[in-house]
Amino acid sequence: QQQVKQSPQSLIVQKGGISIINCAYENTAFDYFPWYQQFPGKGPALLIAIRPDVSEKKEGRFTISFNKSAKQFSLHIMDSQPGDSATYFCAASGVKGSTLGRLYFGRGTQLTVWP
């Protein structure tokens, strides 16, 4: 059972546009929600993360929106650039039991930004 569901599977955006990737979860024990960026041949790189006590976090062109009641969170990439073309993963983690020290990943979104 996929504990974190991610959509879309692939996304094509024009340079300068906004890229939006969505994730949903069920386990209320999750309390940490990171996004990772992965380029071919590399390990995932931590991009930005949020905890449930805030509804939005912004770092540069990257913003996480978090809706605790809907159990959803999303990544917005503003002014998307060709260099942003990569696979993006959402994830979730908690502090108890099976969620401790473990990231549950979505299936990934392959983003292509056309120049």
Add this chain to the structure above:
Amino acid sequence: KAGVTQTPRYLIKTRGQQVTLSCSPISGHRSVSWYQQTPGQGLQFLFEYFSETQRNKGNFPGRFSGRQFSNSRSEMNVSTLELGDSALYLCASSTGPTGDEQYFGPGTRLTVT
């Protein structure tokens, strides 16, 4: 600060053999987690260690095992390799006791023939 390092970066093994992969976490990080990445299954959690203790384990057969040393370095071992074990094996380290903010290494690409 140096990042997470993994050795070797590439490995080719034959079915039935065993393999040991190594991970050196970021200096000061005490939690080390291992993941398997495949095109079909995505990123799947193997296990997590904190201060030499395994705190969490994923749904992998007993052929997959790991350990952590007193300097936080970690190794994972896969015995009796199967073709389906071909994957990118990723190690991540975290500084905090909850092990949530994880930083990944480049991975070890294992090919089983």
